Amino acid sequence: MLNNATDLLARLVAFPTISSDSNLEMIATLAHLLEDAGARTEVLLDEHGGKANLFATIGPDTGGGIVLSGHSDVVPVADQDWSSDPFEMREAGGRLFGRGTCDMKGFIACAVAMAPTFAARTLHRPIHFAFTHDEEVGCLGAQALCAALRDRGIRPSIAIIGEPTQMQVIDGHKGCCEYTTRFEGLEGHGSAPDRGVNAVDYAVRYATRLMELREHLKARAPKPPAFDPPHSTINIGALVGGVGHNVIAGKARVDWEMRPVQASDFEFVHDDLTRYCRDELLTAMQAVHSDARIETETVGEVAGLTPAAANEARDLMVALTGRTDVGTVPFGTEAGLFQELGMSAVVCGPGSIAQAHKPDEFIEIAQLNDCLSWLGRLADRASA
Incomplete structure (x- = not known):
């Protein structure tokens, strides 16, 4: 056999x-x-x-x-x-x-x-x-x-x-949830950054928020722990954007994943990111360029x-x-x-x-x- x-x-x-x-x-x-x-x-x-x-x-x-x-x-x-x-x-x-x-x-x-x-x-x-x-x-x-x-x-x-x-x-x-978040701003000359919307800047701020949420998730680990590590995790797989040193980046993307240990963590992360994009990032982006956008593509959401x-x-x-x-x-x-x-x-x-x-x-x-x-x-x- x-x-x-x-x-x-x-x-x-x-x-x-x-x-x-x-x-x-x-x-x-x-x-x-x-x-x-x-x-x-x-x-x-x-x-x-x-x-x-x-x-x-x-x-x-x-x-x-x-x-x-x-x-x-x-x-x-x-x-x-x-x-x-x-x-x-x-x-x-x-x-x-x-x-x-x-x-x-x-x-x-x-x-x-x-x-x-x-x-x-x-x-x-x-x-x-x-x-x-x-x-x-x-x-x-x-x-x-x-x-x-x-x-x-x-x-x-x-x-x-x-x-x-x-x-x-x-x-x-754990579950496995994979996403690609895309940022579309307004290109321009690097000498006048205030006249454009730098998509890389906002992608970096978004990635920073993901890292902050990652730390919050550690404190939400259920007890007794069932997994190693015991908490839900977030990983940033890629941050890509821009075309040159002297060009305001018009597009950027963040590839990231979350592996939740409980449904409440999934909801916590998504609710926070929805508010953050709507109330802070998009508000600032669209104050300069009304067509600026942030869109998140769900690559896959697989239950644990x-x-x-x-x-x-x-x-x-x-x-x-x-x-x-x-x-x-x-x-x-x-x-x-x-x-x-x-x-x-x-x-x-x-x-x-x-x-x-x-x-x-x-x-x-x-x-x-x-x-x-x-x-x-x-x-x-x-x-x-």
Whole structure:
């Protein structure tokens, strides 16, 4: 079974499914493999037809199923110093190197390699496979998939998201909200700054406000703490604007994200920024140029995974893995979307998040073996 999983992982790594590009070839390959194993499959295209989700089922056509979920997209490799071709998997020292090996094609390869085992059993509850697009840029595929499941009345009860956790069972993580705020002012000669509206100036003031809010959030951390760090966070990813030293900048943008631990923090930040832009920044900008603007684009707002006292998915994974060190993580996944749909959800998969998004990304072969082992025990339990 390990050879099947590693061979498949090599095939999946060879698909350069960077989020900006299509994933259709990879999805078609996975659909074909699952169909050959006896699964009922459906490919769900996005609105442009260039990307797709895959939802497949083995077992009875009933509710109460178990979803094995993974995202097909990977982050870019541009400007990273790789030791070898990132889209040609190589093995060295018990590790498999390549873009996506741990995040998260390793889990997808294990799940699909186990499909014939699931199909050979008489399952009393269905096993579903959910493979999505665009997780890395706002969980867009999972949002569309969850909406489709809701519309069709498909009601699995458990979702296991195989993000790399070194097989630790994770029952909580923060939300992830990404934004781009754009500033449009009035260009002019740098010798007369008062005659223009410098978009960079106002972008800097906005970024400063974000940093102030970041400090306020530290004091709002819930007790007892459930996360590390225990408070909601704000990160400024980019501040870009202007065209030259002697030109009043007409345009600027701030790319930023927030990872809330509670809904009240989300509301606190947005309410504050709305007032600040309306009452201070825009008032000053439009006093000079009435057409000055500030607009915020929501790149993605993904719900966190809320720890729950009763969690069937957590209890199942503790039994299957033997790991009782259930915890939380600061990074986001698609798990909260499945939880919002009414499923119990956990994050548990092979590999380490410490390797994700880096050059020479790798997964340990031993981690794939561990993943295959608990998937085998899942087959036993689902057919008992």
